[in-house]
Amino acid sequence: MNRKPLRVALLGFGTVGSSVARILVERPDLATHVQLTHIFNRDVARKRASWVPSSVAWTDNIDELFAAKPDAVVEVVGGVEPAGAWVRRALTQGASVVTANKMLLAAHAPELLHLAATYGAQLRFEAAVAGGVPLIHGVREGLAGDRLTRVAGILNGTSNYILSRMAGSDEPMSVVLDDARKLGYAEADPSADVDGDDAAAKLVVLAGIAFRRHLRLSDIPRQSIRPISSADFRYARRLGCTIRQIAMVETGPQRAGPGSPSRMPARWDGDVRVGNPATPAEERFHAFVGPALVLRGSHFGLNMGANNVVTIAGHYGGENSFSGAGAGGPATAVAVVSDLLSLTQRTHERGEEWPSARVASPPARPYYLRFVVRDRPGILASIAASLAHQRINLDAVLQEPGYPKDALPFVITVEACEEASLKAALDEIAGSDFHAERPLALPMLFDPVAQACATGAPELGEGERP
C-alpha cells in the first residue's frame, strides 16, 4: 500500500474547485495519498490564490495540463462542453476522472463509463447528486443486500427554498424568488431550477446510482413549480400536506421475458455485476420531476431551505433517508475529495456500464386539482361530469373563504387514476369559459412510511412553532 500519491489536476477553480484545493492544502494527512499538481482555469492569472503551495502549476492551457499526464482529473467546470471533451480526453489517456457535472453525466454517462472501462480508468461522481450527501457508497454497498424499488428526493435546493418559504409565509412566488436571487439561492434566470431541468439531470444520475441503468434525460417528465400559489399551500395544509419539488424514479411494470426468473431490474452489487439482467427492452421505470403534494410530517415535507434529502426504498429493508447540504463549495468539495481518496484505495475496480432503460407512463395516482374560476352556478357540476366521463372518482372538494368571486381558487382531489384519463378530463374541463387561470394538477405522493411518520408526529402541531 506504499504507492506514490495520486497526481491530481483540477479543472475549474470556482466555488467547488477552490474548496477542493482548500481541503487538500489544509489536510496535510492527505498528502501521502493525493497530490495536487495542476490547476486549470480560463484567465488563470485572475484566479491564482496565494494559499496554494508553489508546487502547484497554474495554467489556462489545457494541452499543457494533459501533457503532464495526471493520474486523475477533477472536473468542476460544469456544463456539457467543453467539460465533456476534457473528460473524454482524460479517460482516453487513462486518467481517472472525478466530476460534479450532472449535466454531462445525464447526457453522456453510458459513453463515459464505457470509455473509462475501455481505458482502465475510473469515473467517480459522488458530488453530482445532492452535493455533500454521501449517497453512492451507502446505496451501492450499504444497501447491496436489498432489492431497491424506489429512489426519490428533493434534489434542487433553489426550488425547495422557494416552496418551503412560501409554505410558511403566504408570500407570492415572485416575492420569494426575488429574495432567493438576492440571497444567492437563485440565478437571474431560475428556469433550470424551477422548471425541473436541474432536478431531472440529477435524477438521471441517481437512477444510475440506484439501478445502474440510464434513463434518457429528455424522457423524464417534468412540471414547473411556477404556477404554485399561496392558495395551493393553504389547500395543501387542509389535506395534511405541503408542496415540494420531488424527483422520483421507481421500478415500473416489467414485460415478462421468457425464462427470466427475476424480472426485477438487475443491479450491480458492490462492484461485480450480479443478477439476471433483463434485456433493455424489458425494463421500464416510472420517473417524475415536479411539484407534488407530500405529507407535512414526511421527510420531504419536513425538508426546509436549500437542503437536499433522498429516500431509498428497498424490498427488504424498507425506507432509508439521507439528508444534508445539496450544494455549496465545501460540502461538494468533501464529496470530490472523498472520491479522490477512494481512487487511491480501489484501483482494481471493474468499470461499470449503464444500459439504457425506458421511462414508462406513470402508475395510477391520486391527484390534487386546483381551479381558479370566475364563480357562477354549475361549475362544480360541469367539472364533476367531465371527471365522471373518464371514470375518475372525486375524493374531496375544498373551498376556502376569503377569495374574490372573479378569481376563486378551489380544489378537488381525486382517487388514483391514470394520467391519460386525467389529461382527457382536464382537456375537456379546460374548454369551459369559467376559468380565470389554467387548471393545475399535482400528484399526491404518499407512501406508507411517510404516513407512519406523520401519524406518529402529533407533537409537531400543537400551535407552537418547533
Add this chain to the structure above:
Amino acid sequence: MNRKPLRVALLGFGTVGSSVARILVERPDLATHVQLTHIFNRDVARKRASWVPSSVAWTDNIDELFAAKPDAVVEVVGGVEPAGAWVRRALTQGASVVTANKMLLAAHAPELLHLAATYGAQLRFEAAVAGGVPLIHGVREGLAGDRLTRVAGILNGTSNYILSRMAGSDEPMSVVLDDARKLGYAEADPSADVDGDDAAAKLVVLAGIAFRRHLRLSDIPRQSIRPISSADFRYARRLGCTIRQIAMVETGPQRAGPGSPSRMPARWDGDVRVGNPATPAEERFHAFVGPALVLRGSHFGLNMGANNVVTIAGHYGGENSFSGAGAGGPATAVAVVSDLLSLTQRTHERGEEWPSARVASPPARPYYLRFVVRDRPGILASIAASLAHQRINLDAVLQEPGYPKDALPFVITVEACEEASLKAALDEIAGSDFHAERPLALPMLFDPVAQACATGAPELGEGERP
C-alpha cells in the same frame, strides 16, 4: 473476478438469521457470489425451515461447522459469550466474520480487529449500529474527505418509541412502557433500553466507525429515561423542544503534543490510515447517552417511533443525517448481506485497528433542571442561591398551572455550565427538605444546523397535525 462463491456459515437462526437466509434464498442473482452452506442453532431440529435448500447443512454442533472451513461466518447469535469465542475461532482459522453483535464489539472490538488483521480475515459489522441504516460506507468513504467532529444519534428504538409517544399523548411512562411490551417494542425487563446500556454499546461501535478509536463501554456516561414525566414534555414544549434519548460522541479537548501539526483525532480514510495519529494519551472524546432536550424541528425531535437517526458533523461539509429502521429482521439482514457482498468485492483490504481513546468530562452545556416540590415560600430563592454559589446563570424559570401544591413540578434552565459545578449545586439543593422527587437535570443539545432547521420550519406549527 470469476472466483468461486463465498461459502458462508450462519450462526443463529432467529429473527435476523432467518431473514439473512431468506434474502440469500430469494435472490438467485447472489448465488454466484455467496453460497449458504451451514446453519447453526441450538436445538436445531426445532428451527429447520422447509424453504431453505437441501444443500444447506443444519447443525447444533459448532465443531462440525468449523471443520467445514467456511470462507465467512455470519454471527447473529448476540451476547458477548459464547458468540465471542466463535468469532475468535472463525477469525483464527482465517474465516471472515459478519456480525450484528454490538455488545461483543463494544467489549472486544480492538482485540477482534487485531485478530482479523493477524489472520488475514475481515470483520464487518454494518448491522451492529442502526440496523438497516447504511452508515459505515457512507461515513468511511463518502465522508472520507471531511474531518468529522461529531456523531450523534437516536440508536435505541425502544426508548424513542416510549419518548415520542409520551410527547404526543401526555400518558405516564408506565402506561406507554406496558404498551411497548405488548407491541413487542420492549422486553419484559427494558433496563438495557431505557437505562442506556444498549445505546452506549452502539455508541462505542459508532465512535469506532467515525473516528477509528475505541472508547471503553464503562467510560460512557449514561442516564436513564425512567424519571421523565409528562410534565417534562409540557415544559420542553414551552422551550420549543422535546425529549429524546441521544447517544453522542464528539472530538474533545486535545492535549497539545510536541511537534504535532494536527491535533485532530487521526482518522482512516478509505482503507488506508491517513493522518498524523496522536498518541492515545492525547486523544479525548466527549461522550453522552441519555435523555436530552432537543429542538422539536431538529432531526432528533422529528424522529418518531422505533426509527433510528444518526447525524454526522464534519468541519467542511456540515451536517449529514441518515435515518431508517434501526432494527427488525429484514432491515438488519440487508446490512448483513451487504457486508457479505462487500467481502466478495474487497478481498485485499488491510485490517484496521482501533486504538483506545479516553472519554473526557463533557463540555460546558446549558441544562434543563426540573424540580418537584412541596410548595412553600422561599424555594426558588434557595435554589437560585445554590446555583449562584457555583456561578451558574439562570436562563428561564417556568411554572405551568394545574399541578398539586404538594408535588409541584417547575423548571429552571441555566446557561452553559460545567457538569462538575452543576453537580455541586444540585448536591446542595438536594439537601433541602422541600423536594417531593429527586431533581432532574437534562442537557440541552442544540446545534446551529438543528436550529436553522427549526427556524426554517414555520409551517409545522400552525395548529394542525402534520
